[in-house]
Amino acid sequence: xxxxxxxxxxxxxxxxxxxxxxxxxxxxxxxxxxxxxxxxxxxxxxxxxxxxxxxxxxxxxxxxxxxxxxxxxxxxxxxxxxxxxxxxxxxxxxxxxxxxxxxxxxxxxxxxxxxxxxxxxxxxxxxxxxxxxxxxxxxxxxxxxxxxxxxxxxxxxxxxxxxxxxxxxxxxxxxxxxxxxxxxxxxxxxxxxxxxxxxxxxxxxxxxxxxxxxxxxxxxxxxxxxxxxxxxxxxxxxxxxxxxxxxxxxxxxxxxxxxxxxxxxxxxxxxxxxxxxxxxxxxxxxxxxxxxxxxxxxxxxxxxxxxxxxxxxxxxxxxxxxxxxxxxxxxxxxxxxxxxxxxxxxxxxxxxxxxxxxxxxxxxxxxxxxxxxxxxxxxxxxxxxxxxxxxxxxxxxxxxxxxxxxxxxxx
Amino acid sequence: xxxxxxxxxxxxxxxxxxxxxxxxxxxxxxxxxxxxxxxxxxxxxxxxxxxxxxxxxxxxxxxxxxxxxxxxxxxxxxxxxxxxxxxxxxxxxxxxxxxxxxxxxxxxxxxxxxxxxxxxxxxxxxxxxxxxxxxxxxxxxxxxxxxxxxxxxxxxxxxxxxxxxxxxxxxxxxxxxxxxxxxxxxxxxxxxxxxxxxxxxxxxxxxxxxxxxxxxxxxxxxxxxxxxxxxxxxxxxxxxxxxxxxxxxxxxxxxxxxxxxxxxxxxxxxxxxxxxxxxxxxxxxxxxxxxxxxxxxxxxxxxxxxxxxxxxxxxxxxxxxxxxxxxxxxxxxxxxxxxxxxxxxxxxxxxxxxxxxxxxxxxxxxxxxxxxxxxxxxxxxxxxxxxxxxxxxxxxxxxxxxxxxxxxxxx
Numbered sequence: 001x002x003x004x005x006x007x008x009x010x011x012x013x014x015x016x017x018x019x020x021x022x023x024x025x026x027x028x029x030x031x032x033x034x035x036x037x038x039x040x041x042x043x044x045x046x047x048x049x050x051x052x053x054x055x056x057x058x059x060x061x062x063x064x065x066x067x068x069x070x071x072x073x074x075x076x077x078x079x080x081x082x083x084x085x086x087x088x089x090x091x092x093x094x095x096x097x098x099x100x101x102x103x104x105x106x107x108x109x110x111x112x113x114x115x116x117x118x119x120x121x122x123x124x125x126x127x128x129x130x131x132x133x134x135x136x137x138x139x140x141x142x143x144x145x146x147x148x149x150x151x152x153x154x155x156x157x158x159x160x161x162x163x164x165x166x167x168x169x170x171x172x173x174x175x176x177x178x179x180x181x182x183x184x185x186x187x188x189x190x191x192x193x194x195x196x197x198x199x200x201x202x203x204x205x206x207x208x209x210x211x212x213x214x215x216x217x218x219x220x221x222x223x224x225x226x227x228x229x230x231x232x233x234x235x236x237x238x239x240x241x242x243x244x245x246x247x248x249x250x251x252x253x254x255x256x257x258x259x260x261x262x263x264x265x266x267x268x269x270x271x272x273x274x275x276x277x278x279x280x281x282x283x284x285x286x287x288x289x290x291x292x293x294x295x296x297x298x299x300x301x302x303x304x305x306x307x308x309x310x311x312x313x314x315x316x317x318x319x320x321x322x323x324x325x326x327x328x329x330x331x332x333x334x335x336x337x338x339x340x341x342x343x344x345x346x347x348x349x350x351x352x353x354x355x356x357x358x359x360x361x362x363x364x365x366x367x368x369x370x371x372x373x374x375x376x377x378x379x380x381x382x383x384x385x386x387x388x389x390x391x392x393x394x395x396x397x398x399x400x401x402x403x404x405x406x407x408x409x410x411x
Numbered sequence: 412x413x414x415x416x417x418x419x420x421x422x423x424x425x426x427x428x429x430x431x432x433x434x435x436x437x438x439x440x441x442x443x444x445x446x447x448x449x450x451x452x453x454x455x456x457x458x459x460x461x462x463x464x465x466x467x468x469x470x471x472x473x474x475x476x477x478x479x480x481x482x483x484x485x486x487x488x489x490x491x492x493x494x495x496x497x498x499x500x501x502x503x504x505x506x507x508x509x510x511x512x513x514x515x516x517x518x519x520x521x522x523x524x525x526x527x528x529x530x531x532x533x534x535x536x537x538x539x540x541x542x543x544x545x546x547x548x549x550x551x552x553x554x555x556x557x558x559x560x561x562x563x564x565x566x567x568x569x570x571x572x573x574x575x576x577x578x579x580x581x582x583x584x585x586x587x588x589x590x591x592x593x594x595x596x597x598x599x600x601x602x603x604x605x606x607x608x609x610x611x612x613x614x615x616x617x618x619x620x621x622x623x624x625x626x627x628x629x630x631x632x633x634x635x636x637x638x639x640x641x642x643x644x645x646x647x648x649x650x651x652x653x654x655x656x657x658x659x660x661x662x663x664x665x666x667x668x669x670x671x672x673x674x675x676x677x678x679x680x681x682x683x684x685x686x687x688x689x690x691x692x693x694x695x696x697x698x699x700x701x702x703x704x705x706x707x708x709x710x711x712x713x714x715x716x717x718x719x720x721x722x723x724x725x726x727x728x729x730x731x732x733x734x735x736x737x738x739x740x741x742x743x744x745x746x747x748x749x750x751x752x753x754x755x756x757x758x759x760x761x762x763x764x765x766x767x768x769x770x771x772x773x774x775x776x777x778x779x780x781x782x783x784x785x786x787x788x789x790x791x792x793x794x795x796x797x798x799x800x801x802x803x804x805x806x807x808x809x810x811x812x813x814x815x816x817x818x819x820x821x822x
Contacts, residue, residue, distance in 0.1 A: 075586055168481045169711055175487045294711065300583050301707070304579040304580055307719055308719070392815070401616070403574065403803035403804045405578065406618065407578070
């Protein structure tokens with residue numbers, strides 16, 4: 001039996017380390033000799049940076065703390081492998097290392113950009129006839145935008161934080177609403193897919209009205225319609241609450257944040273750095289209606305608030321990591337683990353795992369179905385709530401030391 | 412025995428309702444007939460808005476959920492009573508209601524602006540020779556800026572959220588630091604007193620380096636010195652973290668946020684609405700050093716994140732509410748409850764309660780002692796850590812329903 005290596009890639013999440021814990025435990029349970037972890041994903045691996053995970057995770061308590069540790073324990077990267085054609089040198093470098101370390105299973109944990117890495121490595125292996133290493137993808141993204149899987153590890157915990165925080169923010173806002181009318185606009189991550197922003201609706205229950213308006217990037221943002229909605233709401237409510245995705249766009253293709261003072265920063269994948277959607281809308285509401293506004297940008301908090309992870313999410317993330325390693329050692333390659341919803345509508349939630357060809361997943365994006373968005377584009381349907389609610393259930397409280405959560409750290 | 416009324420005032424906190432629960436339980440335990448709660452503080456009371464708290468809090472489970480409910484259960488206000496001289500009508504109105512409801516003890520829960528209300532009502536009572544009602548203040552403010560008390564209920568929970576979130580944010584930032592150097596600037600509440608911003612230092616432990624720089628409003632902000640510090644840090648670190656108070660000022664008296672695009676909104680107490688300090692500094696760092704920056708504004712999250720309250724804070728908030736009612740029925744008036752630190756340096760933390768004349772507390776502000784700030788004004792001393800650490804210890808996890816915290820709501 002050959003050795004195992006795992007890497008973490010892309011934006012971290014609260015449960016990416018649960019998948020790492022699952023992958024580690026599977027390899028350990030299978031009796032794998034060397035269990036390696038790439039430092040800073042494929043970018044670090046290219047520079048020869050990796051650790052022996054048996055030296056890092058030395059007991060079952062370490063596994064439990066790793067499950068509760070936010071962000072990538074091994075370090076992550078935003079690095080896209082170049083096209084195979086014309087870049088043999090890069091791939092030769094990687095495969096030389098794979099050979100040296102005697103890797104039988106190579107797992108990479110990430111979102112759609114990261115699955116492109118697994119896809120390319122698998123394609124290159126085919127090209128050179130390299131069969132001794134199996135390449136498997138472990139899904140991860142708070143954005144929930146991977147195709148074929150019912151949902152992605154990371155989404156549930158981010159959604160739980162958003163719903164919890166929004167309920168608390170609305171409760172706070174209402175406390176002072178009588179004193180002064182106010183509009184609260186919360187900006188949530190999600191460039192092209194509005195899953196996380198839709199999760200704002202999970203804050204609504206018999207104790208909290210939830211947001212009044214929810215704007216997803218799946219629907220073109222109509223500024224006049226927004227102003228008209230806001231006018232109507234301000235006529236009857238002390239506190240109006242809006243949840244808005246960072247990625248909402250106007251009909252002319254501009255981001256809503258470009259109405260304000262957006263940054264022109266572009267990341268390694270060519271994505272424009274978005275921020276300021278809430279503050280742009282807040283400025284508009286404030287100047288149009290003369291009302292007090294508060295723009296709240298959840299920023300990276302939503303992807304690292306492991307102190308309020310979803311137990312369901314942690315469990316599934318662990319299971320995905322475990323399954324990827326088992327599948328790899330069973331001979332599968334070029335695939336990503338999927339979470340399948342086994343329960344039918346109305347039944348108690350249950351999930352299973354399967355796998356799917358990664359070439360169809362890499363670089364593809366799953367958006368919120370338009371039928372789950374209300375006709376006027378300002379809220380989500382009951383179907384979305386039924387879909388998302390089970391994913392935020394349960395807690396895995398952190399181990400608290402000196403009043404703050406304890407985490408596992410690279411030695 | 413006459414009746415009891417309690418009001419909540421000023422910016423909410425995660426534990427203001429623990430004080431309400433404590434006040435309610437004390438009145439109930441004393442056998443008080445009618446236990447009233449003002450809606451929206453003195454502002455609502457002036458309009459005749461109050462509720463019967465025995466109808467709202469009907470069992471001990473309600474008390475427990477109230478302790479876990481963020482923001483003011485009764486509603487709060489930002490309303491300052493006018494000067495007694497020349498405004499007899501306002502005071503006559505209040506005392507007429509106090510007489511009608513047969514109030515023996517009148518408690519008000521808030522910060523220094525709110526203590527002004529108790530002070531004025533007590534002064535007016537003296538002026539007209541009204542002795543049947545006792546006026547007592549219950550301390551509350553996340554800002555921790557009340558005089559004479561060791562600290563204030565609300566501070567510990569906000570500090571715990573800040574330290575927890577910052578540790579998680581730093582962990583997240585480090586995960587991607589290898590891929591791209593980055594500066595994270597977290598903006599924390601505190602206009603003139605930097606207690607909460609200082610609490611950022613509580614994120615530092617053997618697993619987390621904590622922030623590199625901490626800027627409090629007690630020290631004049633020197634932009635050139637900041638740039639020089641930043642230059643040095645960027646030469647040796649992948650991720651540089653700054654915690655900054657919303658209220659930091661330049662030597663010429665301008666707020667640092669005025670370097671960016673600050674709002675000109677002024678609240679009812681004449682306080683300028685501050686925001687954008689982190690983004691102003693972020694813009695400066697980004698243009699000066701060409702590095703990726705992330706401005707995170709904790710906004711109201713820090714005062715309402717009851718899902719990670721400090722158990723110590725909840726306990727003390729409850730005790731303060733309880734003690735104020737007992738003191739009032741014992742005949743004390745015109746006083747606020749104080750938290751006293753009974754433990755000496757190095758001993759396990761212990762607290763006791765006493766009371767102090769409210770006239771010396773109202774409108775006064777306690778700042779972070781300069782000897783607890785490092786000489787160059789960019790960090791806090793070990794003495795601050797020893798002072799603050801016990802206040803964030805322990806948790807009182809929320810009762811979770813459908814994946815989010817349950818709260819008590821006005822019926």
